[in-house]
Amino acid sequence: xxxxxxxxxxxxxxxxxxxxxxxxxxxxxxxxxxxxxxxxxxxxxxxxxxxxxxxxxxxxxxxxxxxxxxxxxxxxxxxxxxxxxxxxxxxxxxxxxxxxxxxxxxxxxxxxxxxxxxxxxxxxxxxxxxxxxxxxxxxxxxxxxxxxxxxxxxxxxxxxxxxxxxxxxxxxxxxxxxxxxxxxxxxxxxxxxxxxxxxxxxxxxxxxxxxxxxxxxxxxxxxxxxxxxxxxxxxxxxxxxxxxxxxxxxxxxxxxxxxxxxxxxxxxxxxxxxxxxxxxxxxxxxxxxxxxxxxxxxxxxxxxxxxxxxxxxxxxxxxxxxxxxxxxxxxxxxxxxxxxxxxxxxxxxxxxxxxxxxxxxxxxxxxxxxxxxxxxxxxxxxxxxxxxxxxxxxxxxxxxxxxxxxxxxxxxxxxxxxxxxxxxxxxxxxxxxxxxxxxxxxxxxxxxxxxxxxxxxxxxxxxxxxxxxxxxxxx
Numbered sequence: 001x002x003x004x005x006x007x008x009x010x011x012x013x014x015x016x017x018x019x020x021x022x023x024x025x026x027x028x029x030x031x032x033x034x035x036x037x038x039x040x041x042x043x044x045x046x047x048x049x050x051x052x053x054x055x056x057x058x059x060x061x062x063x064x065x066x067x068x069x070x071x072x073x074x075x076x077x078x079x080x081x082x083x084x085x086x087x088x089x090x091x092x093x094x095x096x097x098x099x100x101x102x103x104x105x106x107x108x109x110x111x112x113x114x115x116x117x118x119x120x121x122x123x124x125x126x127x128x129x130x131x132x133x134x135x136x137x138x139x140x141x142x143x144x145x146x147x148x149x150x151x152x153x154x155x156x157x158x159x160x161x162x163x164x165x166x167x168x169x170x171x172x173x174x175x176x177x178x179x180x181x182x183x184x185x186x187x188x189x190x191x192x193x194x195x196x197x198x199x200x201x202x203x204x205x206x207x208x209x210x211x212x213x214x215x216x217x218x219x220x221x222x223x224x225x226x227x228x229x230x231x232x233x234x235x236x237x238x239x240x241x242x243x244x245x246x247x248x249x250x251x252x253x254x255x256x257x258x259x260x261x262x263x264x265x266x267x268x269x270x271x272x273x274x275x276x277x278x279x280x281x282x283x284x285x286x287x288x289x290x291x292x293x294x295x296x297x298x299x300x301x302x303x304x305x306x307x308x309x310x311x312x313x314x315x316x317x318x319x320x321x322x323x324x325x326x327x328x329x330x331x332x333x334x335x336x337x338x339x340x341x342x343x344x345x346x347x348x349x350x351x352x353x354x355x356x357x358x359x360x361x362x363x364x365x366x367x368x369x370x371x372x373x374x375x376x377x378x379x380x381x382x383x384x385x386x387x388x389x390x391x392x393x394x395x396x397x398x399x400x401x402x403x404x405x406x407x408x409x410x411x412x413x414x415x416x417x418x419x420x421x422x423x424x425x426x427x428x429x430x431x432x433x434x435x436x437x438x439x440x441x442x443x444x445x446x447x448x449x450x451x452x453x454x455x456x457x458x459x460x461x462x463x464x465x466x467x468x469x470x471x472x473x474x475x
């Protein structure tokens with residue numbers, strides 16, 4: 001027994017020796033391999049980019065509530081009427097999600113590169129040269145801020161994320177007018193920081209693949225989108241800001257656009273609630289009657305790329321619903337109040353094109369077409385020295401190219417579409433709205449709210465900013 005005891009004592013002593021005499025040291029047992037102790041700017045950027053689709057077809061709090069596609073006339077419910085009466089679940093409750101994730105991550109990139117002791121460390125420098133990191137993080141963060149303020153109004157920006165550094169734990173809320181000014185200044189400064197001779201990690205940049213010039217075009221485009229919204233409330237300031245951004249050069253080609261690539265870890269929400277073949281919720285949304293009827297009236301070939309004949313009821317008889325005929329397509333009215341009415345429409349309605357419903361679909365967030373139409377509006381208003389007609393037609397061609405539709409030239413020459421200066425602003429608004437289908441999300445909704453009186457669909461663009469309308473946040 002004494003020998004066994006002595007042996008146990010020896011083994012224990014040896015084990016203590018191998019653990020540096022610290023019985024509390026359990027090595028890596030309590031370290032999670034999924035929670036790295038070192039923060040990498042590459043991870044911060046990639047993770048921040050994953051939230052972009054929330055502003056187009058997703059929702060931070062409820063997958064089955066694509067309000068930014070319903071409220072502007074693109075989609076409508078075709079199974080049951082939960083949100084038709086504008087009873088959205090958000091209004092927009094996803095703000096905290098955006099602050100806690102993409103906005104904070106981008107702020108971390110900025111602060112880590114502003115810290116002289118951190119900026120050259122491998123985990124920070126891995127994303128690229130310091131100036132480009134700050135510039136791209138500021139640009140993308142400004143997009144989030146711009147979109148959020150357009151949804152909910154006042155937000156904390158100036159004092160945000162200053163709790164630890166300046167002991168500000170209850171940041172003040174800036175007005176939307178202040179936010180627009182702050183964002184224009186930040187974006188302008190970021191634009192000058194971009195360095196084409198520097199680098200951006202292409203593998204970490206899911207949007208532009210490390211292309212500095214595309215980031216600069218995105219930056220200038222955001223400033224134009226901000227400026228055009230001042231057209232009635234502060235046209236002088238809007239004109240000055242727009243002209244500067246236009247001179248810097250925005251998105252011109254389809255490839256310049258901001259796209260979001262879904263993948264195995266970031267599935268396309270439309271796969272769940274718009275797909276007729278999905279076994280779960282499936283086909284909760286269909287094309288809205290407004291967009292379908294407008295495109296039928298214009299004989300717009302993009303509808304063959306936007307919609308599929310097959311709908312909730314499955315295959316359609318090709319003799320009754322010829323695939324190449326505009327009249328074969330039907331949308332669903334928004335806000336149907338009874339299941340009987342819903343069922344009547346789902347007997348013949350079309351569905352969203354299957355390419356947009358794939359789990360790994362690549363979907364647009366901000367398109368070159370939108371920017372071109374915005375430039376056309378600025379030219380119409382006399383804000384820039386450019387031809388509104390040329391930009392209007394360029395926007396249409398860009399949209400046709402983006403979706404792979406044919407017949408753009410014939411479409412532009414058709415009586416209902418051919419540019420007429422006397423009615424130019426309305427034509428620009430209509431075509432920008434059509435081009436924004438499942439593309440521009442909140443931006444398209446902002447256009448919808450800018451129409452006169454909020455009564456006549458997307459065909460009126462006169463701004464109501466500054467009025468008593470509840471939707472108008474600019475104060």
